[in-house]
Amino acid sequence: MAENRHGALVGLRMIEMGQLIAGPFCGQLMADHGAEVIKIELPGQGDPMRQWGQGKPVWFPVVGRNKKCITLNLRSAKGQDIVRRLLKNADFLLENFRPGTLEKWNLSYEELRAINKGLIMVRVSGFGQTGPYAGRAGYGSIGEAMGGMRYLAGDPSTPPSRIGLSIGDSLAATFACLGALMALHRRHVTAEGQVVDAAIYESVLAVMESTVPEYTEAGLIRERTGSILPKIAPSNVYPCTDGEILIGANQDSVWSRLADTMGRPELAVDPRYADHAARGEHQEELDALISEWTRGFKTADLLVLLDAGGVPAGKIYRADDMLADPQFTAREALVKVAHPEFSNLVMQSVFPKLSETPGEIAWPGPMIGAHNEEIYGGLLGMSNTEMEALREEGVI
Incomplete structure (x- = not known):
């Protein structure tokens, strides 16, 4: 030892x-x-x-x-x-x-x-x-x-x-x-x-972020919202032909890049989506619009496209995805550890x-x-x- x-x-x-x-x-x-x-x-x-x-x-x-x-x-x-x-x-x-x-x-x-x-x-x-x-x-x-x-x-x-x-x-x-x-x-x-x-x-x-002052100052109690942040759009999980992908493009400049990547640059200046407040008000319809586009891609192909466009995105990983990912490998985020009982013991590294x-x-x-x-x-x-x-x- x-x-x-x-x-x-x-x-x-x-x-x-x-x-x-x-x-x-x-x-x-x-x-x-x-x-x-x-x-x-x-x-x-x-x-x-x-x-x-x-x-x-x-x-x-x-x-x-x-x-x-x-x-x-x-x-x-x-x-x-x-x-x-x-x-x-x-x-x-x-x-x-x-x-x-x-x-x-x-x-x-x-x-x-x-x-x-x-x-x-x-x-x-x-x-x-x-x-x-x-x-x-x-x-x-x-x-x-x-x-x-x-x-x-x-x-x-x-x-x-x-x-x-x-x-x-x-x-x-x-x-x-x-x-x-x-x-x-x-x-x-x-x-x-x-x-x-x-x-x-x-x-x-x-x-817990600002959940308490939101109540004391505005009388607001946050509720469960599933995969979205209310009024923060687009930022959600979207369907592909072989799974799902998470896209975060709620900042104005990033949203503009996503619109370009989608081949729909006009969306970036559409009054319904042109700024943060407008996208928040039309969050559901914007997510539906993006979902319609993402459904035509495999997750791997879409990730390449979004990366080329400078849009933050990622697959929702399980353990097998982590083991296959070159980023995890390059940084040795997962390491194999010798053990007297378990012959293939892989665990998260030191952070x-x-x-x-x-x-x-x-x-x-x-x-x-x-x-x-x-x-x-x-x-x-x-x-x-x-x-x-x-x-x-x-x-x-």
């Missing part, structure tokens, strides 16, 4: 507790860029993500990549003592338990700060560490609903939809990572850590790309407890006898 890590965060250590996505995706982002992330899992059980994945359980190789996995029973007094030893020389503690859990285990920030004043505690939860809902169980789906995203997802003719991904969890983890790096910068000034409190519903709310300190996928999510010997015997200096006794007691 690779040890000579690369990336902007080499030299930083994070202890990751918790499971599923909302916390561990933050750990993945840190580990992707070189941080040493030591993931703690309950002996004999591990993260449920180890069993997740449609078709085959291939989710943990992604979310657990670049991490060092150890087993430790945090509910035991000895387990709590061991984690304190780990945190003495850690930069971050990442957890996504229900608020109050760490305090119950005598691992509150106040207690941990006493042994490491520079420790940054990154806490991810459904509703945050304070407020009347703090103690509630909170999943990403609930955060998406309360943050306003679910109401806007889907077609107006159907109930609110899931977008097909655990986006609430991933947003919360991303904001947690952002907060961790903000706190790290502040520590450079003060030498002191702090708590990063990332709530799922607030992380969703953060990307964003840094010019001088690029991250890497050094290894996929490892087996449960794969790094017990390295961390307990090496980092903490435990003897084989001591480790064996802890195993027998169910501590590690």
Whole structure:
């Protein structure tokens, strides 16, 4: 297993507790860029993500990549003592338990700060560490609903939809990572850590654009609009002979180029479509007009034509489309990763790309407890006898 890590965060250590996505995706982002992330899992059980994945359980190789996995029973007094030893020389503690859990285990920030004043505690939860809902169980789906995203997802003719991904969890983890790096910068000034409190519903709310001020200022509540943005035209999914294509040509100059590409330059100066406001008012008929044109093309041929005309467009990709696309290949957006069980494991690469300190996928999510010997015997200096006794007691 690779040890000579690369990336902007080499030299930083994070202890990751918790499971599923909302916390561990933050750990993945840190580990992707070189941080040493030591993931703690309950002996004999591990993260449920180890069993997740449609078709085959291939989710943990992604979310657990670049991490060092150890087993430790945090509910035991000895387990709590061991984690304190780990945190003495850690930069971050990442957890996504229900608020109050760490305090119950005598691992509150106040207690941990006493042994490491520079420790940054990154806490991810459904509703945050304070407020009347703090103690509630909170999943990403609930955060998406309360943050306003679910109401806007889907077609107006159907109930609110899931977008097909655990986006609430991933947003919360991303904001947690952002907060961790903000706190790290502040520590450079003060030498002191702090708590990063990332709530799922607030992380969703953060990307909800102007939906709230639209209501407070104009009394408007946004509704589900399916594949369009109301009054923003043309920007929609259009039919081809062998599929669909997304075209975004709502800016005046781009619309003019689309009209030229269609062989209908007169449309660009037609009073019904000549400017942004007019196109918005005639959005439905404009989409119908464009659809009539696109129906005569195969998606590949139309993409070439639109690209030549300087019109933003793209096929709606699935995994097989991504694997065949030369842009993905040129930038190594997808990479094949060696795995002892899965022979053709391809996953998304490390993003964003840094010019001088690029991250890497050094290894996929490892087996449960794969790094017990390295961390307990090496980092903490435990003897084989001591480790064996802890195993027998169910501590590690």
